[in-house]
Amino acid sequence: MAGGELYDCTIVGAGPGGLQAAIYLGRYNRKVLLIDRGGGRTWHARHIENFLTQPVITGAEIISRGLEQARNFNVEVRKGTVTSITKEGHFEVSTAEAVFRSQYVVVSSGVYDNFPEIENFRKFLGTSFFTCVDCDGYRTTGRKLLLVGNSVYTVRLAFAMKEMYTSDIALLLIIFDPPEDYREALADEGIPLIKGRPLRIIGEDRIEGLELKDGRVIPCEMIMSNFGFKLNNAFLAGLDLKRDAKGFKYVTNHHYESSLSGLYIVGPLNTGHDQVVIAAGEGAVAAIDINHRLLDL
Ligand SMILES: Cc1cc2nc3c(=O)[nH]c(=O)nc-3n(C[C@H](O)[C@H](O)[C@H](O)COP(=O)(O)OP(=O)(O)OC[C@H]3O[C@@H](n4cnc5c(N)ncnc54)[C@H](O)[C@@H]3O)c2cc1C
Numbered sequence: 001m002a003g004g005e006l007y008d009c010t011i012v013g014a015g016p017g018g019l020q021a022a023i024y025l026g027r028y029n030r031k032v033l034l035i036d037r038g039g040g041r042t043w044h045a046r047h048i049e050n051f052l053t054q055p056v057i058t059g060a061e062i063i064s065r066g067l068e069q070a071r072n073f074n075v076e077v078r079k080g081t082v083t084s085i086t087k088e089g090h091f092e093v094s095t096a097e098a099v100f101r102s103q104y105v106v107v108s109s110g111v112y113d114n115f116p117e118i119e120n121f122r123k124f125l126g127t128s129f130f131t132c133v134d135c136d137g138y139r140t141t142g143r144k145l146l147l148v149g150n151s152v153y154t155v156r157l158a159f160a161m162k163e164m165y166t167s168d169i170a171l172l173l174i175i176f177d178p179p180e181d182y183r184e185a186l187a188d189e190g191i192p193l194i195k196g197r198p199l200r201i202i203g204e205d206r207i208e209g210l211e212l213k214d215g216r217v218i219p220c221e222m223i224m225s226n227f228g229f230k231l232n233n234a235f236l237a238g239l240d241l242k243r244d245a246k247g248f249k250y251v252t253n254h255h256y257e258s259s260l261s262g263l264y265i266v267g268p269l270n271t272g273h274d275q276v277v278i279a280a281g282e283g284a285v286a287a288i289d290i291n292h293r294l295l296d297l
Pocket of ligand 1: 012013014015016017018035036037038039040041042043044045046047048049050059080081082083108109110111125126131132134135136232235266267268269274275276277279
């Protein structure tokens with residue numbers, strides 16, 4: 001049941017977006033609750049080298065240091081899964097255990113990748129099996145790369161990867177047949193097109209190839225998987241928030257406030273890009289805006 005306590009802000013998700021918002025609001029001496037279920041996308045990033053001042057840092061380190069920093073500014077951190085958010089005057093944020101009331105909400109619950117069915121890919125995830133070009137494309141520079149996907153976007157990505165990172169690239173499509181002009185362009189670029197269903201990665205400490213269900217093995221050192229992602233947004237279902245033209249990501253204003261007044265959405269759930277530094281920056285913007293509004297009350 002909702003208690004008498006009223007938080008200034010409840011934050012959903014302790015990724016870079018939620019943690020940065022928590023740190024800002026904590027430093028305004030606001031009453032802040034951060035609810036997180038653990039194990040998000042950043043947690044799985046093993047090698048982040050594009051974050052200012054950090055030559056290399058793991059996502060787990062960013063999260064654990066961020067949690068410590070937020071707690072030092074008196075942010076209350078609770079483990080739990082948010083199941084719904086409603087607004088009638090104040091927001092009510094529910095988990096299985098309790099309902100929390102707050103004046104503002106920052107949603108920073110992130111996304112999760114769609115992975116192909118490959119038996120043992122998790123062993124290599126974040127070291128030589130990648131899903132995000134902005135994150136890890138650079139690390140494929142000059143390497144023998146296999147790009148796996150199933151859409152026209154994957155075919156376009158093959159050209160982009162060749163232009164930026166490596167000419168030693170092959171493209172595996174599960175069942176998608178690219179249009180003839182794309183096939184011709186792939187041939188012109190010297191990018192072999194293979195059709196088939198992956199089974200498992202060959203190699204113990206490093207990737208040596210990808211075995212297909214029909215027994216063929218495609219030699220490679222690195223794999224870029226391109227199957228898109230889904231949003232961690234089940235708890236927003238009842239709110240009828242404005243989405244983009246595809247009805248997918250949430251539309252926000254320049255302070256990252258959604259179409260529902262007082263509810264902010266930061267990180268890859270909104271229409272912006274998906275990076276640690278971007279989610280963190282958006283969390284800071286949302287927190288500053290929330291604080292300005294609290295001062296006006
Ligand atoms: C393998 C890998 C490598 C990456 N490498 C890089 C890189 O090099 N550089 C870079 O900038 N970015 C990288 N990223 C992307 C980066 O992790 C994301 O951009 C970033 O996570 C977005 O931040 P976020 O705040 O949305 O947090 P997320 O890390 O997605 O965290 C969201 C949090 O919300 C929690 N949550 C979700 N639903 C609920 C709920 N209902 N209730 C409570 N809590 C909930 C999750 O458990 C999680 O803790 C990488 C991602 C992966 C997977």
